[in-house]
Amino acid sequence: MTNVINNIIKITNTNSEAETAAEGEELGRTLSPGAVVALYGDLGAGKTAFTRGLAIGLGIEMPVSSPTFTIVNEYPGDIPLFHFDMYRLENESELFDIGWDDYLERGGVCAIEWSEKVPGAFPPDTIKVRLESCGENVRTITIKSSNH
Ligand SMILES: Nc1ncnc2c1ncn2[C@@H]1O[C@H](COP(=O)(O)OP(=O)(O)OP(=O)(O)O)[C@@H](O)[C@H]1O
Ligand SMILES: [Mg+2]
Numbered sequence: 001m002t003n004v005i006n007n008i009i010k011i012t013n014t015n016s017e018a019e020t021a022a023e024g025e026e027l028g029r030t031l032s033p034g035a036v037v038a039l040y041g042d043l044g045a046g047k048t049a050f051t052r053g054l055a056i057g058l059g060i061e062m063p064v065s066s067p068t069f070t071i072v073n074e075y076p077g078d079i080p081l082f083h084f085d086m087y088r089l090e091n092e093s094e095l096f097d098i099g100w101d102d103y104l105e106r107g108g109v110c111a112i113e114w115s116e117k118v119p120g121a122f123p124p125d126t127i128k129v130r131l132e133s134c135g136e137n138v139r140t141i142t143i144k145s146s147n148h
Contacts, residue, residue, distance in 0.1 A: 006145070007144060008143070009144060010141075010143045013134070013138055013140050013141075014139050014141060016137055017046065020046040021049050023050060024050035024054040024056075027143065028056065031054075031079070031127075033108065034109075035109045035110075036110045036122060037054065037126070038122055039129050040116055040128065045133055046133075046139050047114075047131060051064055051081075051113070054111055055077075064081070067083050071085060071086070079109055081108060082108050083113075084112040084113065085112075085114060089114075089117050127145050128143070129143050
């Protein structure tokens with residue numbers, strides 16, 4: 001039997017897009033090569049804003065934009081960022097077509113928008129970030145890690 005214990009690292013409210021990006025930046029500064037960050041939350045919750053900050057925290061200078069039409073955008077750096085948007089995926093088997101397993105092995109950080117679409121894709125030590133809208137400019141961000 002596998003025991004997976006989810007530890008909440010942080011719960012915080014943000015009041016602007018910039019504050020959400022700052023939360024992403026703080027997390028990004030702590031990540032090692034191979035880290036997987038699964039993002040959950042509705043349209044406009046702030047997943048891309050958070051990832052923009054994550055990239056800054058990794059030291060990536062290229063500005064992050066939404067990969068909605070490409071599924072994955074790659075940003076080179078000391079630790080590269082692979083930024084996925086699974087919104088358009090029809091089913092999990094399409095992960096094979098985009099080379100998901102290779103991305104996990106490439107020594108970058110993977111950040112995944114619409115992780116709800118691919119619940120079976122994630123390694124056990126994935127960091128889970130949920131963004132919830134609680135008003136026009138307020139977002140609650142919950143960051144969890146798993147120990148197994
Ligand atoms: N506290 C906040 N944090 C993040 N974004 C906020 C906040 N308050 C307002 N916003 C607005 O919400 C929107 C968030 O957009 P963003 O593209 O990051 O969302 P998303 O979760 O990636 O959406 P999608 O599912 O379409 O990819 C932006 O327009 C931003 O200005
Ligand atoms: Mg987005």
